Amino acid sequence: MAVVLVLVDHLDGKVRKTTAELLTIARRIGEPSSVFLGANVQAAADILGKYGSQKIYHCDSAELTDYLVVPQAELLAQLVAETSAVAVLIPSTPEGKEVAARLAVKTGYGLVTDAVDVQSVDGRIVTTQSVFAGSYTVKSTPSKGNAVITVKPNSAPPQQQPAQPELTPVDFTASDLARTARITASSPKEKSGRPELTEAAIVVSGGRGTGGDFTKVEDFADSLRAAVGASRAAVDAGWYPHTSQVGQTGKQVSPQLYVACGISGAIQHRAGMQTSKTIIAVNKDQEAPIFELVDFGVVGDLFAVLPQATDAVKSSKG
Numbered sequence: 001m002a003v004v005l006v007l008v009d010h011l012d013g014k015v016r017k018t019t020a021e022l023l024t025i026a027r028r029i030g031e032p033s034s035v036f037l038g039a040n041v042q043a044a045a046d047i048l049g050k051y052g053s054q055k056i057y058h059c060d061s062a063e064l065t066d067y068l069v070v071p072q073a074e075l076l077a078q079l080v081a082e083t084s085a086v087a088v089l090i091p092s093t094p095e096g097k098e099v100a101a102r103l104a105v106k107t108g109y110g111l112v113t114d115a116v117d118v119q120s121v122d123g124r125i126v127t128t129q130s131v132f133a134g135s136y137t138v139k140s141t142p143s144k145g146n147a148v149i150t151v152k153p154n155s156a157p158p159q160q161q162p163a164q165p166e167l168t169p170v171d172f173t174a175s176d177l178a179r180t181a182r183i184t185a186s187s188p189k190e191k192s193g194r195p196e197l198t199e200a201a202i203v204v205s206g207g208r209g210t211g212g213d214f215t216k217v218e219d220f221a222d223s224l225r226a227a228v229g230a231s232r233a234a235v236d237a238g239w240y241p242h243t244s245q246v247g248q249t250g251k252q253v254s255p256q257l258y259v260a261c262g263i264s265g266a267i268q269h270r271a272g273m274q275t276s277k278t279i280i281a282v283n284k285d286q287e288a289p290i291f292e293l294v295d296f297g298v299v300g301d302l303f304a305v306l307p308q309a310t311d312a313v314k315s316s317k318g
């Protein structure tokens with residue numbers, strides 16, 4: 001059966017949910033093998049096996065963590081050559097997309113970024129993307145048969161199919177070219193206690209309509225264990241960090257539920273959230289463009305609506 005390589009997204013061996021999603025998708029098009037870069041592969045092996053990984057290729061070389069993304073692309077290209085993988089699935093993060101682009105150049109594989117679905121149709125890989133701010137759905141198939149695909153988080157519900165993965169160490173030496181951009185320092189992001197924006201199943205976002213007071217947005221998000229996002233107008237005003245911006249020039253999110261509070265629904269904002277499965281908006285202007293794309297709209301002042309919604313969620317939990 002054709003090998004499908006999945007680049008594992010993890011923090012010190014703690015595997016992120018996106019990897020379980022990628023392994024679930026990989027099983028549709030072939031036999032998944034995980035590629036684990038960094039330390040603590042043992043901590044990850046159980047979860048990777050649970051989602052059907054047949055092999056775990058792992059490498060803990062400092063060259064993979066001390067430099068920017070080029071060594072990762074080189075190692076993946078080495079594994080593609082060894083396994084003749086039909087596809088490589090990578091999480092759609094900014095880093096993942098750069099690794100994917102470099103890998104596609106090295107292997108000559110087709111490249112698809114930001115896929116929201118990947119299927120096997122008559123033995124061919126078919127990907128789905130949502131483009132032009134969600135106005136078009138594009139289906140693609142790699143003309144050369146093989147593909148490097150970055151997949152957006154929340155594109156498939158993770159499904160278990162237990163396997164006993166074989167741990168395979170990989171010998172790797174980065175090229176001189178790959179060692180030209182060294183990471184000199186890194187510091188962990190301050191923890192908010194909320195889920196990571198791009199991975200969260202629920203996102204509650206605030207816009208200019210908050211007037212700079214995000215407390216009601218945060219309270220509602222916390223009642224749902226959701227991540228908090230923001231429009232560019234809100235982050236440009238300094239009301240929320242730039243890392244929380246959702247949209248064309250911010251983060252792309254695709255949660256099960258997106259709640260837009262005091263956000264008008266400009267095309268650049270839609271570009272980052274329109275693939276959300278269910279969209280709710282709270283806006284006091286019933287003509288706001290956001291209402292064109294919602295599944296459920298509330299016309300009202302967010303400072304009156306959100307506290308009631310928060311209380312209702314809390315009391316339903318008992």
Ligand SMILES: Cc1cc2nc3c(=O)[nH]c(=O)nc-3n(C[C@H](O)[C@H](O)[C@H](O)COP(=O)(O)OP(=O)(O)OC[C@H]3O[C@@H](n4cnc5c(N)ncnc54)[C@H](O)[C@@H]3O)c2cc1C
Nearest residue numbers: 207208209231232233247248249250262263264268284302
């Ligand atoms: C190149 C480019 C890239 C961009 N990238 C992004 C991007 O990545 N993300 C992004 O978001 N934007 C982006 N923008 C900006 C975008 O065009 C909009 O300006 C921005 O999204 C507007 O943010 P907003 O909806 O919060 O504000 P506004 O458009 O001002 O809307 C505020 C809304 O809040 C409502 N409101 C006011 N008070 C209340 C209240 N008390 N209760 C309920 N509703 C209330 C109003 O009715 C209004 O609809 C980009 C623009 C450009 C040119």
